[in-house]
Amino acid sequence: MPGSGHGYLCPMPDCNTIRCMTTTFPPAPVLAIDAGQSGIRSQIDSGEVRSFAAIRTDLPLAPQLASVVEQSLRGSGLTGVTVSGGVSGVTHAQTVADELALLVEPFGVARVFVAHDSISAFLGALGSELGAVVAAGTGVVTLAVGEERLAQVDGWGYLVGDAGSGYWIGRAALDAVMRAFDGRGPETALTEVVLAHHPDLPSMYVSLQTNEGKVRHIASFARSVGDLAETDAVAAGILASAGFQLAASVAAGLARVGLPGGRSEVQVRAIGNVFSSPHVAAAFRSSLLERVPEARVAVGESHPLDGAAMLPHLEKDHALIASIGFVTL
Amino acid sequence: MPGSGHGYLCPMPDCNTIRCMTTTFPPAPVLAIDAGQSGIRSQIDSGEVRSFAAIRTDLPLAPQLASVVEQSLRGSGLTGVTVSGGVSGVTHAQTVADELALLVEPFGVARVFVAHDSISAFLGALGSELGAVVAAGTGVVTLAVGEERLAQVDGWGYLVGDAGSGYWIGRAALDAVMRAFDGRGPETALTEVVLAHHPDLPSMYVSLQTNEGKVRHIASFARSVGDLAETDAVAAGILASAGFQLAASVAAGLARVGLPGGRSEVQVRAIGNVFSSPHVAAAFRSSLLERVPEARVAVGESHPLDGAAMLPHLEKDHALIASIGFVTL
Secondary structure, three states: OOOOOEOOOOOOOOOOOOOHHHHHOOOOOEEEEEEEOOEEEEEEOOOOEEEEOOOOOOOOHHHHHHHHHHHHHOOOOOOOEEEEEEEOOOOOHHHHHHHHHHHHHHHOEEEEEEEEHHHHHHHHHHOOOOEEEEEEOOOEEEEEEOOOOEEEEOOOHHHHOOOOOHHHHHHHHHHHHHHHHHOOOOOOOHHHHHHHHOOOHHHHHHHHHHOOOHHHHHHOOHHHHHHHOOOOHHHHHHHHHHHHHHHHHHHHHHHHOOOOOOOOOEEEEEEOHHHHOHHHHHHHHHHHHHHOOOEEEEEOOOOHHHHHHHHHHOOOOOOOHHHOEEEEO | OOOOOEOOOOOOOOOOOOOHHHHHOOOOOEEEEEEEOOEEEEEEOOOOEEEEOOOOOOOOHHHHHHHHHHHHHOOOOOOOEEEEEEEOOOOOHHHHHHHHHHHHHHHOEEEEEEEEHHHHHHHHHHOOOOEEEEEEOOOEEEEEEOOOOEEEEOOOHHHHOOOOOHHHHHHHHHHHHHHHHHOOOOOOOHHHHHHHHOOOHHHHHHHHHHOOOHHHHHHOOHHHHHHHOOOOHHHHHHHHHHHHHHHHHHHHHHHHOOOOOOOOOEEEEEEOHHHHOHHHHHHHHHHHHHHOOOEEEEEOOOOHHHHHHHHHHOOOOOOOHHHOEEEEO
8 A cells, every 4th residue: 555645544553643744744734525415515724615506426426526625725825735525325335436526637636535534424423433423314324433433323325314403303203193183192382383284184285295205394394393392292292202112222332342341431513503402411411421421421512524524633543544535636 | 966866875854775676777797807007807796807907096097997897788788777886996986986977977877886996895804794804915904993993094006105015024024134134133035035036135215116016026025035034033023013013903993993892802904925924914803803812814815806896785774875976977
């Protein structure tokens, strides 16, 4: 690997940290990219944030990223740039990094780092600390990072996974409404909300099944569940169950990476719209503390652009290193 | 209505039963039709059963039924025929009967009866008795018929309904496999079964979501859940839950139609592939008897062609009458 210009971070056998690389490469501008399915953003060092259309995970990723790199660097006059991207849909980070490097060489790029966006989300929420980040929007994915291992939990989509996500909450709400309609379940104020969108409940399932945006549409009812949770027992029950599911995912992830081990505390960050419901947040916190008393739970934001910019700066023995694709040009 | 030739059964104010119609019309051959989404069958009186392609519920129903009538009667030389069909996808039975009557008049048809196939399934399982029929295959629907009312319970599709169906069981199995994979749930022998179809579990959800036959594919795992239930606690738990869900649907349906009322017993028939699992059948029976001790539960078959042939023979005050479309020519 040495000399080829390709490889994971610092492949030199006598180099113990990533810092050796700054002796090989002069300090360089970093173009951070957060490529998600609702939009792509880029930022050079701490400058202005630029926005682009969402990444299409059903199309080759590298050409889409190369276009963002070209537009971001055009006219900047920068050379020796480090491109560092957290990208949705990445299954083999090194392959995407290799492909991207070939495409962006003409634009003044010296190094390319690529990782799945769950990694940049983790870094943007917890930095280089060990622990777990659970990101719950329409879907949900949990990433736990220990001393030597990382573990993804759930993120298995609306049909067989995403327990506790916005979709999961919205689907449970519609199910509860049909149960009340049938007499299989208790009456709920959710019925009125759903009737405003589906005035004929018996035909709702037909329009759901034929709706190409059904996942987003169903997830949109999660907000109403949150709005009604103070006064409606069915809504409150759904949110408590969601918090329980999310806590189970975090506890499983921590266990798989050997945390808390002997530590007196372990960091957990809960990010995404689902946690804006105090009912979900409270149920998540109490359920997790029952399983992992050492958890230090904070509900907060992720800064995935900052997380992407951190990819070149991780210690070489960090558990995330093996998941980052890296190319020098 | 009298004189127009259109209307529900026996609209004459001084006629108390359907039998009066046999004094108006000579005894006539009956062409029974069972038009389902996996195939259409027809039968003249108790003669040979003929098969046709499935009904397309996304296309107009009457022309498809007229074609079956034409092919079934062609060369028979019969006149004064009563066409009596249980048809999937019917929302307004009278409209379909009206449209069908116009199309089949040239083929020797004297009367047309049309009902939703859940009604012919009910009649084919319980005859003209009161009670409930729950039909559980890939989907599930329950129909309860009381003295004066009928009630459909569930049948709301794979996204927000069909609790206890083959799809519901198969989806729960795949969910359990991913939970075991993540460490969120117990190990299960279901994993080996699923791996045979999806060797890379983390990418299973992608292939499921893009599979146009996903509902049938997911439901196909229900059989394996049944096969493993003797030795695998996760599989057994899924089937027990399915039985509980199906019992809840029947109990809700009976309550809505006022059964058992003062009766010492009420008939319940459980039909469809899902009940071929003894675990589902046992859980269903015990869970239902806890809720409705008067239930006389039998697992058995429906004979929807026989049920369709019964449509012209119901007493005029039967609770199903209002759901049957009827036209005389």
